[in-house]
Amino acid sequence: MPVNYATPAPDQLHAVAGVRLGVAEAGIRKANRHDLTLIELAPGSTVAGVFTKNRFCAAPVQVCRAHLAKGDIRALVINTGIANAGTGEEGLAAANATCATVAMRMDVRAEQVLPFSTGVIMEPLPVERIKAGLPAARTALKADGWYDAAHAIMTTDTVAKAASRRVSIGGKTVTVTGISKGAGMIKPNMATMLGFVATDAFVAQPMLERLVKEAADESFNCVTVDGDTSTNDSFVFMATGQGEARFDAVGAPGWDEFKAAVVAVAQELAQAIVRDGEGATKFIEIAVEGARSHDEAKAVGYAIGHSPLVKTAFFASDPNLGRILGAIGNAGIADLDVAKVKLWLGDVLVSENGGRAASYNEADGARVMKPAEIVVRVDLGRGGHAGKVWTCDFSYDYVKINADYRS
Amino acid sequence: MPVNYATPAPDQLHAVAGVRLGVAEAGIRKANRHDLTLIELAPGSTVAGVFTKNRFCAAPVQVCRAHLAKGDIRALVINTGIANAGTGEEGLAAANATCATVAMRMDVRAEQVLPFSTGVIMEPLPVERIKAGLPAARTALKADGWYDAAHAIMTTDTVAKAASRRVSIGGKTVTVTGISKGAGMIKPNMATMLGFVATDAFVAQPMLERLVKEAADESFNCVTVDGDTSTNDSFVFMATGQGEARFDAVGAPGWDEFKAAVVAVAQELAQAIVRDGEGATKFIEIAVEGARSHDEAKAVGYAIGHSPLVKTAFFASDPNLGRILGAIGNAGIADLDVAKVKLWLGDVLVSENGGRAASYNEADGARVMKPAEIVVRVDLGRGGHAGKVWTCDFSYDYVKINADYRS
Numbered sequence: 001m002p003v004n005y006a007t008p009a010p011d012q013l014h015a016v017a018g019v020r021l022g023v024a025e026a027g028i029r030k031a032n033r034h035d036l037t038l039i040e041l042a043p044g045s046t047v048a049g050v051f052t053k054n055r056f057c058a059a060p061v062q063v064c065r066a067h068l069a070k071g072d073i074r075a076l077v078i079n080t081g082i083a084n085a086g087t088g089e090e091g092l093a094a095a096n097a098t099c100a101t102v103a104m105r106m107d108v109r110a111e112q113v114l115p116f117s118t119g120v121i122m123e124p125l126p127v128e129r130i131k132a133g134l135p136a137a138r139t140a141l142k143a144d145g146w147y148d149a150a151h152a153i154m155t156t157d158t159v160a161k162a163a164s165r166r167v168s169i170g171g172k173t174v175t176v177t178g179i180s181k182g183a184g185m186i187k188p189n190m191a192t193m194l195g196f197v198a199t200d201a202f203v204a205q206p207m208l209e210r211l212v213k214e215a216a217d218e219s220f221n222c223v224t225v226d227g228d229t230s231t232n233d234s235f236v237f238m239a240t241g242q243g244e245a246r247f248d249a250v251g252a253p254g255w256d257e258f259k260a261a262v263v264a265v266a267q268e269l270a271q272a273i274v275r276d277g278e279g280a281t282k283f284i285e286i287a288v289e290g291a292r293s294h295d296e297a298k299a300v301g302y303a304i305g306h307s308p309l310v311k312t313a314f315f316a317s318d319p320n321l322g323r324i325l326g327a328i329g330n331a332g333i334a335d336l337d338v339a340k341v342k343l344w345l346g347d348v349l350v351s352e353n354g355g356r357a358a359s360y361n362e363a364d365g366a367r368v369m370k371p372a373e374i375v376v377r378v379d380l381g382r383g384g385h386a387g388k389v390w391t392c393d394f395s396y397d398y399v400k401i402n403a404d405y406r407s
Numbered sequence: 408m409p410v411n412y413a414t415p416a417p418d419q420l421h422a423v424a425g426v427r428l429g430v431a432e433a434g435i436r437k438a439n440r441h442d443l444t445l446i447e448l449a450p451g452s453t454v455a456g457v458f459t460k461n462r463f464c465a466a467p468v469q470v471c472r473a474h475l476a477k478g479d480i481r482a483l484v485i486n487t488g489i490a491n492a493g494t495g496e497e498g499l500a501a502a503n504a505t506c507a508t509v510a511m512r513m514d515v516r517a518e519q520v521l522p523f524s525t526g527v528i529m530e531p532l533p534v535e536r537i538k539a540g541l542p543a544a545r546t547a548l549k550a551d552g553w554y555d556a557a558h559a560i561m562t563t564d565t566v567a568k569a570a571s572r573r574v575s576i577g578g579k580t581v582t583v584t585g586i587s588k589g590a591g592m593i594k595p596n597m598a599t600m601l602g603f604v605a606t607d608a609f610v611a612q613p614m615l616e617r618l619v620k621e622a623a624d625e626s627f628n629c630v631t632v633d634g635d636t637s638t639n640d641s642f643v644f645m646a647t648g649q650g651e652a653r654f655d656a657v658g659a660p661g662w663d664e665f666k667a668a669v670v671a672v673a674q675e676l677a678q679a680i681v682r683d684g685e686g687a688t689k690f691i692e693i694a695v696e697g698a699r700s701h702d703e704a705k706a707v708g709y710a711i712g713h714s715p716l717v718k719t720a721f722f723a724s725d726p727n728l729g730r731i732l733g734a735i736g737n738a739g740i741a742d743l744d745v746a747k748v749k750l751w752l753g754d755v756l757v758s759e760n761g762g763r764a765a766s767y768n769e770a771d772g773a774r775v776m777k778p779a780e781i782v783v784r785v786d787l788g789r790g791g792h793a794g795k796v797w798t799c800d801f802s803y804d805y806v807k808i809n810a811d812y813r814s
Contacts (some may be wrong), residue, residue, distance in 0.1 A: 055743040056736030056761070086732045088746075088762030121729020122763050231733050308715065312806050322528020325493045326638050329463030336462040339495075354463070355495030356529050396806050399719050 003283040003372050003392065005275035007160045010147040014164045014175045017200040018042030018240025021145030023152035026133025028126055029081030029119060034152035036130060038137040039076040039196065040106065045240045046205045047073040047114070048212040050220075052233035058085030059095040059125075060115040061232060067099070067111045071205065074112040076236065077102045077130070078153050078194065080181075084117040084125040085231035094125040101131045105138055116194055118155055118181065118232055150179040153194055157181050159276055163268035165261045169254035172244035175200045176261045180269035195220055195235040195269055200243025201258065207247055211262060212237040219266035223274045224305045224391045237262070274390045279397030282314050283373045289386040290379040296333060297387030300378060303331035304389070311394030314374065319365030321350050328378060340381030346374060410690040410779050410799065412682040414567045417554040421571045421582045424607040425449030425647025428552030430559035433540025435533055436488030436526060441559035443537060445544040446483040446603065447513065452647045453612045454480040454521070455619040457627075459640035465492030466502040466532075467522040468639060474506070474518045478612065481515040483643065485523040485560050485601065486537055487588075492638035493529040501532040508538045512545055523601055525562055525588065525639055557586040560601055564588050566683055570675035572668045576661035579651035582607045583668045587676035602627055602642040602676055607650025608665060614654055618669060619644040626673035630681045631712045631798045644669070681797045686804030689721050690780045696793040697747075697786040703740060704794030707785060710738035711796070718801030721781065726772030728757050735785060747788030753781060 019041060026036040041047070049068055051061045067073065077098060084091045099113040106113075117125060140148075150160035164177040178197030203211065216235050247255055275283050286304050291297035304310055307327040313320040324343060329336070343351040346368030350360045368374065426448060433443040448454070456475055458468045474480065484505060491498050506520040513520075524532060547555075557567035571584040585604030610618065623642050654662055682690050693711050698704035711717055714734040720727035731750060736743070750758040753775035757767050775781065 054733060054736035055738075055740065056732045056745050083729070086729045086758065086762055088760050091762065121727075121733065122758075231729070231736060308801075315806065320528075322490070322493045322638070325463045326461060326528065329461035329638060331462075333462065338463050351493065351529075353495050355493055355498065394715075394806060396803050399722065399801060399803050399806060 002159050002272070002276040003280055005159060005272050007150065008162050008164065010144065012164060013144070013146040013162050014166050014177050015143040015146070016175050016177050016198040016240060018045060018242030019198045019238065020141040020143050021149040022137040022140030022142065023145070023148045024133045024136035024140060026079065026129045028079050028129050034148065035080045036133045036137050037078040037149045037152045038102070038134065038141060039149070040141055041074050041238055042240045042242050043074065045073065045238055046203055046208045047236060047238045048205070048209040049234060049236040050212055050216045052231060054231050056086055056231050058083055058117060058232040059087055059091035060084055060117045061234060062092060063095045063099065064114045064116070064234060067114055070111050072112055073114055074108040075102055075106050076114045076116065076196065078116040079125070079130055080153055080155050081119040082117060082123050082125050083119045083121045083232050086122040087124060090124065094127050097127045098125070098130050101127070101134060105134050114236065116232070116234055118153070118194055121231060146177055146179060153179065153181040155181060156278060157276055161269055161272040161276065163265045163272070165265055167257065167261045169245055169257045174243060174245045174258060174261065176265045178265050178269050180273060182273040193220060193233050193235070193273055195266065196238070197236070197262065197265055197269070198238040198240065199262070200240050201245040201247060202241030203239035203247045204249060207250060208237060208239055211259060214259070215262050215266045218263050219270035222388050222390050223270050224302060224389060271390055274392050277392035279395040280392030281372070281395055282393040284314060284376060284391050284393065285374070286376045286378070286389040286391065287386070288378045288380065288388070290381045290383060291385040291387065292383035294385050294387050297385050298389065300328055300331040300333070300380065301387055301389030303327045304376060304378070305391035308394055311391070314369070314393035315395045317366070317369040319345060319350065319362065319369045321356065321365070324376065325351060336380065337382065342379040342381065344377040345369065409566050409679070409683040410687055412566060412679050414557065415569050415571065417551065419571060420551070420553040420569050421573050421584050422550040422553070423582050423584050423605040423647060425452060425649035426605045426645065427548040427550055428556040429544040429547030429549065430552070430555045431540045431543035431547060433486065433536045435486050435536050441555065442487045443540045443544050444485040444556045444559045445509070445541065445548060446556070447548055448481050448645055449647045449649050450481065452480065452645055453610055453615045454643060454645045455612070455616040456641055456643040457619055457623045459638060461638050463493055463638050465490055465524060465639040466494055466498035467491055467524045468641060469499060470502040470506065471521045471523070471641060474521055477518050479519055480521055481519040482509055482513050483521045483523065483603065484509045486532070487560060487562050488526040489524060489530050489532050490526045490528045490639050491524040491532040494531060497531065501534050504534045505532070505537055508534070508541060512541050521643065523639070523641055525560070525601055528638060553584055553586060560586065560588040562588060563685060564683055568676055568679040568683065570672045570679070572672055574664065574668045576652055576664045581650060581652045581665060581668065583672045585672050585676050587680060589680045600627060600640050600642070600680055602673065603645070604643070604669065604672055604676070605645040605647065606669070607647050608652040608654060609648030610646035610654045611656060614657060615644060615646055618666060621666070622669050622673045625670050626677035629795050629797050630677045631709060631796060678797055681799050684799035686802040686806070687799030688779070688802055689800040691721060691783060691798050691800065692781070693783045693785070693796040693798065694793070695785045695787065695795070697788045697790060698792040698794065699790035701792050701794050704792050705796065707735055707738040707740070707787065708794055708796030710734045711783060711785070712798035715801055718798070721776070721800035722802045724773070724776040726752060726757065726769065726776045728763065728772070731783065732758060743787065744789065749786040749788065751784040752776065
């Protein structure tokens, strides 16, 4: 059960002019489920992406990087079941063969296709099954295919994740719609996380590349479930230019409003991943302020958000302040003055001067730990920078899901 | 149930001339258990320690550091139940008051006493109860008190941890005996881990200080249960000089044999902590070789040993190679050539050339994942350095223990 998240209804996911999506059952690893998704982009679309920093990055990620460098992307193909990671040269050949097949079916060149895979690592990708499933996915292509695609890219997700905004900027309507997947192996620098967001605005390539990085930093790069960065993480932003708005250069009128809409969609998609974190029963925002730098704030946020001791305490609704302070102390700030650190749970000041706040009592602590959404606020008292991390708790079900995953 | 570990019998723990230990029930947090331990050292003993690097280090750790700097230590006092961490100025006052009380009872100065606390963080230390319990602990002082002390310092440990060696070096008998505690919140740079090792040899102070660091690096700094470094971690080495052997200066004859015995005891104590890791069902050695530096090897070892995904796979006896490769890829080696990485589980080569080894089959993988002790070997193929990490798996019981800890 995700924490305060439900998939939007199909009619809440606005179609994006120039984007069509189709899904099919290819039987890649399990029968009777949609496991193959095709996304078609109108000619002239611009596309940019950010990817995992894991050195064992998957074959499709390597192919995506190479194809994006050439530009003029016209199709995306996404399979679940098999991640095509840790598969060496054969994996690269399989990813390229997938692109070639899509290219043939869609009448484009192979380097105009971006491949994505998610699922079990180190198993060979069954390219023949993908080939066999592609005609059905192509036949299913439709502008309002976002809802079906959100479901078809799921792995251990318990709900499909999608978000959509339609805003008016300078009198012109702009649509931003996206889907994501991921529920475990989620961490900074992306996750076993796939995110696809499209807009009908025209966005010049250099601006799009900046936007995708900035949006990722404020969304997907703020989430962690278990501290593991996957081999396949990808976030792709597509701009078809089929709508009314155009953003040709830095400083284009309405850019800030546009960016805000993109970030809102990306944050909703990223938070949905944490809300649906494997075994999650709580959604936790860790807001760190008073840091010397943004990186320092994030380091403290992650030190708290990655601590199994903190996460099990949240699961138990236990205001175990010491574990949070211990995590802050482990964040690697060698000259941290603990006497200046302040810690709040929700609206309750729980720690200051290196110990428990004088005003704190356990009843308040128990009260603020109870809700399904909790804000942890830390003031490091050493600078003007801030950073946020979103995470979930650590429950029996996390172990169950990950111990049983392949069986 | 610890993994292949049982407390040595009392008569296997050799007394160390010049050391007496006594325990008592002080009712610090729970009634009817030994929770106060006193260790008395003969005049002329040398003592050195290594402590947590957590910035929120506990009050007793701060006092230990100050008192060790003055030297001439004569007594150690250890309480369980309350960690006296995250307690600010009051915590420091409580630790100092504890030392003063012990000093009065033992007829030494307060700065000749080292205090240690372990248990719940951010609760005030009940100094009055410690004061009240001290006479009984003092009356109980005896040379063969190691077994009782090993039990009295336990917190969530399921077994008492102790190790002892008696070796002959150049015709002189040397005894090394130690105890430790800790079962969770264990990580590099020590743990919620206390370790106390004593020898009857004379060891000059500068050599002792080097020895305690080197022994920690080969033992307590190799273990991780959950990646958290506690506020209270301490490892103290005591040399009474009451036995036959003397080590006055670097290069003293027999030093290497002596060091080997000390490291063996420290490793046994450190491994016992992992074998008794909270919820542990498996003991895992991660041996990394072919690294550019020792630190790089350890970083890879910890990336594997800290990954909840890897640890849950070990719990499930699932040879999920991809999770291990994913962890290696996350270890922060920017220029790692994954094609050169080799991975073995037990004696089975499971991965090379960036993918599954040609010779690998799942039946072999399943066979080597079954035992309660598993060796993971990684060759990074980029240098001549190596490093080891010991860890355990991640089970339902880890969550249960840590969600219930305070209730």
